[in-house]
Amino acid sequence: MITGSQCRAARALVEISRQLLATLSGIDEDTIARFERKLETPAVETIATLQTTLEKAGAIFIPEGERGLGVQLKFTRSEARRLSILESQGGLVANDEVPGV
Template sequence: MITGSQCRAARALVEVSRTLLAKRSKVDELIIEQFERKIEVPGPTAIASIRKTLEELGAVFIPDETRGGIGVRLKFSKSEAKRISRLEGEGGIVANDDVP
C-alpha cells in the first residue's frame, strides 16, 4: 500500500502527469487527485494499479520498515535511464523480455 504523498512524489520523480498516470493505470484522474491531496483514499485495486504503473515507469517505493521511514526513489539514475533508452531504441528483433 502506498500513500497519496508517495504517489505525488513518485509522479514527480518519473515526470508523468496525473492525466497520463490515469490513462496508463486505468484509474480516474479525479480519484488520483483526491488521493494525492489526502481527500479520499481509493480502494485497494485502484491503489495497486497506480503503484504498478508508477513502478513500471521507474519508481521504487521504500517501505515503512526502513530506518528512514516510507519514501520513493528512482529505480535508475537519469543517465542510466538514458543509456537504457538508447539501447532499447537500437533496433533488432523485438521479443518478450521474460525468461522462461
C-alpha cells in the same frame, strides 16, 4: 500500500503527469488527484494498480522504517537515459534465435 504523497512524489521522480498515469493505469485522473491531495482513499485494488504502474515507470517505493516512507528511482538518470536511447533504436521485432549451422 502507498500513500497519496508517495504517489505524487513517484510521479515527479519518473516525470509523468497525472493524466499519463491515469491513461497507463486505467484509473480516473480525478481519483488520482483526490488520493494525492489526501481528500479520499481509493479502494486497495486501485492503490495497488497505481503502485504497480509507477513501479513499471521506474519508481521504487520504500516502506516505512527507521527513516519513514520514501520513493526512489529504479535507475540513475544516466542509466535511464541510456535505456531510453536503446529503446528508441527502432527496428523490427523478431525472434532472437540463431538458426543452427
